[in-house]
Amino acid sequence: MGDFRSARASIREALRDFHLREYLPFAWIMLAELLFVHLASNLGKPWGMAGAGWIMRTAGEPAVHYPGSFVFLISAHARVESFLFAVAGSFLIPLSLARIQAPMIGMPPTGPETARRARRAYPATLLGYVINFALLIAWEFLLQAGPRRLSSAFLGGFKADLLTWCVGVLGAFSLAAIFLYVPVRAVEESSLGDALWGGIKEGLRLFGPTLLIVLVFAWPTLLFLAPLQLRPSLLVARFRPELISVFIAIAAVLNSFVNYFIYSAAARLHWLSRRRGA
Amino acid sequence: MRLLRFGLLAVAALLPLVSGCSRFEGMATRYRAERMVWEAQREETRLRIGKAAPDSATMLKIRSEYQKLRLTFHPPFIEGSGKDVERLRRDIARQVGGAELTASRSALFARRPDLALESARWVASIAQADTGLQREADLATVMALRGLRRNDEAIAAMRAMLDRYPPVASPTPEREDQILSIPDAIIDVRAEMGDSASVGKDRAYAVAYYRRILASRPPAILESQVRARLSRTLLEMGDANAALAEVRTLRKVVSGSPALKSLEPELLYTEARIRGMQKSYKEALALYDGVLKTYPTSPFAARALLDAAVIAERMNDNAGAIARYRAILDRPKLDPGIAPVAAYRMAMVKDQMGKWEEANQILENIPMQYPKSRAGVEAPIAIVEHYYRTLQPDAAKAALRKAIDTYRSMIAHDSGSVYATAYRWNILRAYTSLKLWNDALATVDQMAELDRGAPITVEALFQGAQIARANGDKSRSDVYLQKIVMEYPGSPRAAPVREFLKQSARTAAGRQER
Numbered sequence: 163m164g165d166f167r168s169a170r171a172s173i174r175e176a177l178r179d180f181h182l183r184e185y186l187p188f189a190w191i192m193l194a195e196l197l198f199v200h201l202a203s204n205l206g207k208p209w210g211m212a213g214a215g216w217i218m219r220t221a222g223e224p225a226v227h228y229p230g231s232f233v234f235l236i237s238a239h240a241r242v243e244s245f246l247f248a249v250a251g252s253f254l255i256p257l258s259l260a261r262i263q264a265p266m267i268g269m270p271p272t273g274p275e276t277a278r279r280a281r282r283a284y285p286a287t288l289l290g291y292v293i294n295f296a297l298l299i300a301w302e303f304l305l306q307a308g309p310r311r312l313s314s315a316f317l318g319g320f321k322a323d324l325l326t327w328c329v330g331v332l333g334a335f336s337l338a339a340i341f342l343y344v345p346v347r348a349v350e351e352s353s354l355g356d357a358l359w360g361g362i363k364e365g366l367r368l369f370g371p372t373l374l375i376v377l378v379f380a381w382p383t384l385l386f387l388a389p390l391q392l393r394p395s396l397l398v399a400r401f402r403p404e405l406i407s408v409f410i411a412i413a414a415v416l417n418s419f420v421n422y423f424i425y426s427a428a429a430r431l432h433w434l435s436r437r438r439g440a
Numbered sequence: 441m442r443l444l445r446f447g448l449l450a451v452a453a454l455l456p457l458v459s460g461c462s463r464f465e466g467m468a469t470r471y472r473a474e475r476m477v478w479e480a481q482r483e484e485t486r487l488r489i490g491k492a493a494p495d496s497a498t499m500l501k502i503r504s505e506y507q508k509l510r511l512t513f514h515p516p517f518i519e520g521s522g523k524d525v526e527r528l529r530r531d532i533a534r535q536v537g538g539a540e541l542t543a544s545r546s547a548l549f550a551r552r553p554d555l556a557l558e559s560a561r562w563v564a565s566i567a568q569a570d571t572g573l574q575r576e577a578d579l580a581t582v583m584a585l586r587g588l589r590r591n592d593e594a595i596a597a598m599r600a601m602l603d604r605y606p607p608v609a610s611p612t613p614e615r616e617d618q619i620l621s622i623p624d625a626i627i628d629v630r631a632e633m634g635d636s637a638s639v640g641k642d643r644a645y646a647v648a649y650y651r652r653i654l655a656s657r658p659p660a661i662l663e664s665q666v667r668a669r670l671s672r673t674l675l676e677m678g679d680a681n682a683a684l685a686e687v688r689t690l691r692k693v694v695s696g697s698p699a700l701k702s703l704e705p706e707l708l709y710t711e712a713r714i715r716g717m718q719k720s721y722k723e724a725l726a727l728y729d730g731v732l733k734t735y736p737t738s739p740f741a742a743r744a745l746l747d748a749a750v751i752a753e754r755m756n757d758n759a760g761a762i763a764r765y766r767a768i769l770d771r772p773k774l775d776p777g778i779a780p781v782a783a784y785r786m787a788m789v790k791d792q793m794g795k796w797e798e799a800n801q802i803l804e805n806i807p808m809q810y811p812k813s814r815a816g817v818e819a820p821i822a823i824v825e826h827y828y829r830t831l832q833p834d835a836a837k838a839a840l841r842k843a844i845d846t847y848r849s850m851i852a853h854d855s856g857s858v859y860a861t862a863y864r865w866n867i868l869r870a871y872t873s874l875k876l877w878n879d880a881l882a883t884v885d886q887m888a889e890l891d892r893g894a895p896i897t898v899e900a901l902f903q904g905a906q907i908a909r910a911n912g913d914k915s916r917s918d919v920y921l922q923k924i925v926m927e928y929p930g931s932p933r934a935a936p937v938r939e940f941l942k943q944s945a946r947t948a949a950g951r952q953e954r
Contacts, residue, residue, distance in 0.1 A: 205467075205468065205471045206468055206471045206472040206475060207468055208464045208465045208468045210468065211464045211465075211467045211468040211471065212464040215464065215467055226467060226471065227470075227471065227474055228471050228474035228475040228478055229474075229475075229478055231471070403478075
């Protein structure tokens with residue numbers, strides 16, 4: 163019960179103590195995502211095709227044709243996002259966490275020491291992300307094999323799709339909650355094994371409060387992700403295909419802030435639980 | 441952090457360089473073309489909302505939407521060379537050409553075959569080595585030439601297509617390469633032109649064409665489709681034995697391949713028709729009944745009923761014939777090619793049986809129920825003929841006036857109908873019978889203008905010339921006769937009319953000398 167109270171306090175504090183310099187690493191990832199979405203939305207221009215066409219094409223030849231490109235943009239953006247979070251995020255997320263934690267341990271938020279702590283956290287964060295990603299793929303597979311079939315059989319149509327999507331999102335959030343403390347611990351002076359396994363253990367121990375943090379911050383993004391993931395063809399056929407890139411851009415901007423606030427609140431919860439433990 | 445900034449700047453600097461590459465330029469151009477097609481389709485949907493049959497102005501608006509591609513993208517569409525660039529160039533040509541062919545179809549629906557022809561010829565000019573697009577362009581050219589009533593040119597274009605594009609085997613027997621329907625289309629055009637001598641020649645040409653394909657040992661599905669068409673054409677030529685031989689070979693092909701099972705109703709039907717031609721009526725009726733019982737939902741079921749009804753008529757089984765015609769008209773899904781014929785023939789049988797009231801009611805309904813049919817053209821005249829036959833001149837005159845009104849309303853309903861010429865011709869016949877000479881001549885003038893090129897227009901002009909001469913208007917008569925000579929030099933009327941005009945000129949000159 164005390165952990166949930168701490169989680170609520172962490173959420174409030176994260177919202178109140180927003181600092182641009184702490185958020186900036188997430189902004190870099192967001193800018194890269196927006197650049198990709200802009201390029202992919204301008205495949206009719208040679209620079210758009212040169213910039214995003216080759217990434218889109220990894221989803222198949224229809225991804226570089228109109229209007230199919232916008233349907234494929236959803237999965238292409240997810241791939242780009244995953245890549246950015248794995249490669250750049252493994253440095254930028256710890257950098258943001260180091261800046262958030264700096265006042266708590268009496269250090270300047272910017273400076274060579276903060277950057278060193280972030281660099282040191284890179285392998286553990288990357289490994290944690292890769293494991294999380296692999297589990298996420300396995301979860302998606304299980305979802306299609308199990309709950310999806312059941313809901314299709316009993317509900318059918320849109321209701322079944324919505325239920326499967328909700329279950330899928332809840333599963334993805336739960337996995338994210340478990341791995342959330344890997345970079346938090348990696349930024350601290352701990353070994354790779356301690357950061358990884360210790361982070362996962364902490365994630366499991368604080369599972370309920372952490373999931374609460376994730377859900378509190380993530381719901382606005384879901385409002386834009388739901389139509390994209392549930393009925394992309396409807397957006398293309400009934401409205402305009404370009405609407406998909408607008409929704410993705412909004413979701414990317416929201417997601418950037420959401421991720422920052424989640425990590426900020428999780429770092430505070432970690433700090434509070436450690437202090438209580440001490 | 442510095443590294444990330446450097447990376448983003450490097451990407452931004454590289455993009456303009458990479459985007460200069462002709463492959464990316466080509467892919468971007470193709471993408472823009474696809475977007476423009478999508479926009480045109482969206483606009484077409486918007487324009488068509490609430491209009492079951494859009495008017496000419498709407499169709500021309502739709503055409504202009506699709507024409508935007510042609511106006512935006514110019515051949516060769518992209519610079520550069522190489523396999524990839526060539527492939528992209530072909531893709532773009534397909535997009536632009538496809539849109540222009542849609543513009544051509546829209547122009548045709550807007551009753552502007554001249555614009556349709558220009559579009560089709562432009563697509564043919566950009567198709568180059570793309571056989572698919574070239575074929576589509578050729579088909580559009582044929583449609584436009586038909587719209588312009590340049591039937592001889594249309595037939596020449598269709599024959600050139602038969603030489604240029606060998607038929608392709610389809611994955612299923614239900615789907616057939618369009619090229620296989622061209623020999624029949626040529627025969628239909630000739631029949632519409634009223635050129636019965638050429639119909640025979642074209643049937644022989646079709647038979648030779650089908651046999652040429654069969655000689656090249658095509659795959660089973662294509663072979664079955666060609667043999668089915670060959671047996672039908674042989675049957676239409678009256679060569680029942682050759683048709684039967686083809687049906688037997690076809691049966692062997694079908695029995696050897698389970699994928700061809702769907703051809704069985706057609707086989708049974710064709711066999712029944714052959715028996716009918718050989719006057720083995722009982723056997724034919726049994727086979728037609730077999731089609732109906734075994735394959736009641738097949739499109740051949742309605743045809744089997746119609747042919748069986750005709751045989752029943754020949755066997756003086758009027759009740760059997762009427763029962764079958766009624767069965768055709770009671771089918772849940774009416775066949776637009778069969779139902780009007782069934783209704784017309786049922787009326788004729790009822791008339792023969794002395795049930796004129798019932799027959800009259802059916803005949804009066806046909807033009808309303810089946811306006812796009814030959815029966816719709818013939819039904820009002822059939823009523824007139826009944827009254828003449830039963831010596832009721834006043835009723836015949838009233839029926840003639842009613843027929844004129846019916847034809848006029850049908851023209852007003854669809855002035856671009858393929859039967860509009862036949863309606864006007866029947867109006868002319870009705871006015872002539874009613875001795876309303878001025879109205880008759882006005883109809884001749886209309887036909888000369890609106891039905892230019894149609895074979896029946898020659899007859900209208902000739903009849904107009906006779907009426908004008910009989911009414912003392914020699915100059916008007918000569919105008920009609922000169923039109924025959926000038927505009928229809930190939931018609932059977934042209935030579936005697938030319939001779940008549942020469943003689944008439946000589947007589948006039950002789951009179952002047954005297």
